[in-house]
Amino acid sequence: MEIDYSNIKVIGFDADDTLWVNETYFREAEEKFADLLENYETKNKIDQELFKMEMKNLELYGYGIKGFMLSMVESAMDISNNKVSKATIWEILNLGKKMISHPVELLDGVEEVLQKLSGKYRLIVLTKGDLLDQERKLERSGLSKYFHHVEVLSDKKEENYKNLLDHLEIKVEEFLMIGNSLKSDVLPIVNIGAKAVHIPFHTTWKHEEVPVAEQTNNHLTLSAILDILKYLNN
Incomplete structure (x- = not known):
């Protein structure tokens, strides 16, 4: 399925296992x-x-x-x-x-992608976890300079995303989420009318697994974060 990203203005990135190893x-x-x-x-x-x-x-x-x-x-x-x-x-x-x-270990291609996209899009971090720990990891990563906003959510459900996009005055049709979890980064986003890109990590926490029957194909799945440049950096 061909997905049009021409109207995207804001890109949200998950942090753990999308930007760095966790x-x-x-x-x-x-x-x-x-x-x-x-x-x-x-x-x-x-x-x-x-x-x-x-x-x-x-x-x-x-x-x-x-x-x-x-x-x-x-x-x-x-x-x-x-x-x-x-x-x-x-x-x-x-x-x-x-x-x-533990030292922050960036995933391959992350900084190159952020460098190339930051001039064209508004980039934000949307992650779950402990606030202090996530802030600490972002600082150690050296990536904070690329992001306009960082949000640590208590959960990543449709309502959480809706409230945040509304608070940040981001139109749903202009938002793209990139992450490793179908459950947290893809399905809720697609369900509210935004776009999502799934980049699976080799290890998935059991709580984040999604039964095959609940999976959809209305999103893009990539094997590496660098591949996103083929779709966005035009």
Whole structure:
């Protein structure tokens, strides 16, 4: 399906796993968490229980590393029947701290794309997660100079996008969202009448997966962010 981008004036970029690596570090932390609790359960069971705890706590803590840390601690207590040692709890907390302090690793082609598009379009960041952590990552990335606005949302549902576009006085038909998540960056955007580009990341959090029956083809899917220049930088 041919999609016309000629009327686009504002481009929104997701941050985690669109501009820089993120989910990979969560998977690594989960592996180490399972290793810490291997005396209590199997790795598969530990992974399942941690995910359940994250989902249980999502409304309370929101998205991001800090909520993930708290869910790991609570899961460790549940899985061990409150027998987990203080030393292990400290190791779990340190897993989260290392994630927070991890250097920002830009994905290939990101800065080149932003350089070329920033002169023609108004660029904004629309991401989920912890405000402080996302602001910190953006600063470390060296990319903040390319963006007119940065918004850290509590969630990325249709209503969140509608309210933000209205607040920023952006017309739906002039907006394009680029991100790695069908659930958060593509489907809600298409449903409100804007355009979206999906650039899948090799690792997807289970919570962001979308059943095949709910997927659509009314958006562009690219294998790399550099490919967007074929459609926008004319």
